[in-house]
Amino acid sequence: MNFLNNMNLLPKNFIVANIVEILKEDPDNGVDKLYEMSGTFITDPQIKGVIDQIKMYYDTHPAIKRYVKNMMYNTNKTCLNHFLQNVAVKELWEGISTREEMSKKYSVAIPNALVLDLGMTCPLSGRGCTCRPQPGNVMPVSEVHRLVGEARDLGVHIVVLTGGDPFLEERLFSVYEAYDDVEFIVLTTGLAVTSVVAQRIAKLGNVLPLVILEGTQALDSTTQQTVLRSLDIMKTNGILFGILTPVTPKNVAQVTTDEFILPLIRKGSRLNGYVISLRQTEAPWSHEALIDLEEHISFIRQTRPYVTVLLETNQMTKRCAVGSLAFHYGFDGQDQVLVFPRVTTTQTVNQPLIQVLRLMR
Numbered sequence: 001m002n003f004l005n006n007m008n009l010l011p012k013n014f015i016v017a018n019i020v021e022i023l024k025e026d027p028d029n030g031v032d033k034l035y036e037m038s039g040t041f042i043t044d045p046q047i048k049g050v051i052d053q054i055k056m057y058y059d060t061h062p063a064i065k066r067y068v069k070n071m072m073y074n075t076n077k078t079c080l081n082h083f084l085q086n087v088a089v090k091e092l093w094e095g096i097s098t099r100e101e102m103s104k105k106y107s108v109a110i111p112n113a114l115v116l117d118l119g120m121t122c123p124l125s126g127r128g129c130t131c132r133p134q135p136g137n138v139m140p141v142s143e144v145h146r147l148v149g150e151a152r153d154l155g156v157h158i159v160v161l162t163g164g165d166p167f168l169e170e171r172l173f174s175v176y177e178a179y180d181d182v183e184f185i186v187l188t189t190g191l192a193v194t195s196v197v198a199q200r201i202a203k204l205g206n207v208l209p210l211v212i213l214e215g216t217q218a219l220d221s222t223t224q225q226t227v228l229r230s231l232d233i234m235k236t237n238g239i240l241f242g243i244l245t246p247v248t249p250k251n252v253a254q255v256t257t258d259e260f261i262l263p264l265i266r267k268g269s270r271l272n273g274y275v276i277s278l279r280q281t282e283a284p285w286s287h288e289a290l291i292d293l294e295e296h297i298s299f300i301r302q303t304r305p306y307v308t309v310l311l312e313t314n315q316m317t318k319r320c321a322v323g324s325l326a327f328h329y330g331f332d333g334q335d336q337v338l339v340f341p342r343v344t345t346t347q348t349v350n351q352p353l354i355q356v357l358r359l360m361r
Contacts, residue, residue: 016089020081027072031058031065067270067305074268076238082205083240086183090157098155108358113158113185114151115325115342116144120164123191124223139163139345141171147343148179150353160185160325160340167192167209176204185210187244190230191223195237198230202237209234210244210273215251215260228267235268242271242307247293249283256296261304271307272300275325279314 023030035055038048058064071080091112099110119137148159159182166172166186176184183206190211193201201207211227234241243264245255254260261272274297278285293310300308314323324342347356 016084017081020077020084023068023072024077024080027069030072031055031068061302063301063303063305067307070305071270074235074238075240075270076202076205078205079202079208079238079240082180083183083208086157086181086206090181091183095155095157102154106354106358108354110154110357111156111341112338113160113325113340114147114156115160115162115340116147117163117342117344118144118161118166118169119345120166121168122164122189123168124189137345139348141169141175143345143348144172144175145178147348147353148175148182152179152182154354157181158183158185158340160187162187162342163344165189165192167197173200173204176207180204180206182206183208187212190227193230193233195233198233198237198239201234201239209239209241211241211269212244212246213264214246215254231264231267231269239268240270241268242273243269244273244275247274247276249285249289252289252293252296256293256300258304261300261306265304265306269306271309273309273311275311275313277313277323 019034022033026033035051038051058068095112099112103110116139118139120139144161151159161172161184165188167188185208188209188211190209190213193209193211201209211231213227231241247255255274264272274293276285276290276293297308297310300306310328312326312328314326325340327338327340329336329338341357341360343353343356347359
């Protein structure tokens with residue numbers, strides 16, 4: 001905790017804003033400038049050690065260096081600043097202590113992120129998708145406001161919106177505007193991302209779309225072109241966005257190839273979340289298939305300028321992850337898992353969020 005206490009003495013928002021400014025002004029040399037500057041005002045040996053490790057990783061991984069430079073050149077400053085403020089500062093820096101405090105106060109584990117299943121309309125319903133919206137399960141926008149506010153008070157600053165296509169509901173923009181210290185990760189088909197919607201997202205800065213794309217042959221050609229055009233629109237507006245790929249043993253060989261990945265990188269995607277369901281009965285995962293998938297993801301991470309993560313869900317439709325999400329990552333040589341619980345409107349009727357989380361134990 002000594003490390004965190006020392007970091008908390010620094011004016012965090014000011015530091016992040018200036019980091020973004022330096023990186024945007026000189027993307028080619030910004031990281032080196034920041035590293036040189038850090039040596040003049042950071043004296044704590046533990047902090048300096050962490051910074052040295054980050055710099056060494058940056059220098060020895062060409063794909064990471066290309067990724068950072070691409071990000072600095074092509075990302076809207078507002079989007080980049082909000083992402084770093086909300087994820088690096090609010091969620092990882094300040095949120096840790098808040099969540100620890102609230103976990104002790106309410107005797108329940110507060111998650112790092114929350115998944116809100118809105119149960120809304122999807123423009124692909126009826127086109128090979130088994131998910132059908134049910135009017136009684138649609139989460140009112142007023143309820144989204146309440147839950148996001150309660151989550152933020154508990155120290156949660158990342159909220160994933162799923163269930164249909166949230167960009168079809170214009171009133172949700174009032175939620176994004178009201179909670180600019182929350183990073184909204186919005187799972188979308190991409191079909192509703194018009195130039196007008198993209199401009200609103202870019203102006204807000206705290207909305208990160210994840211376009212669901214499970215393969216180049218999964219949609220009809222007209223729909224596919226519309227989805228890909230939405231990526232171009234987001235790139236033009238400098239929006240920070242990525243791809244969410246539901247992956248099965250049947251499509252893994254295609255969606256982990258350069259033929260699938262590189263066009264998405266060129267269109268401005270900054271990350272790909274491969275999401276699997278271990279409970280699926282059709283083409284279930286074998287141990288060998290999972291190891292092969294992890295090797296593919298590791299290769300992408302090391303050789304391509306792309307952030308690639310592995311997610312697991314406990315509920316999946318034909319093409320969408322609609323259950324709780326588990327994020328797998330390595331730390332100190334061990335596999336770590338962060339679980340992001342899914343909350344639906346049927347769970348939250350007349351119930352505060354803390355009670356919903358308590359009942360999930």
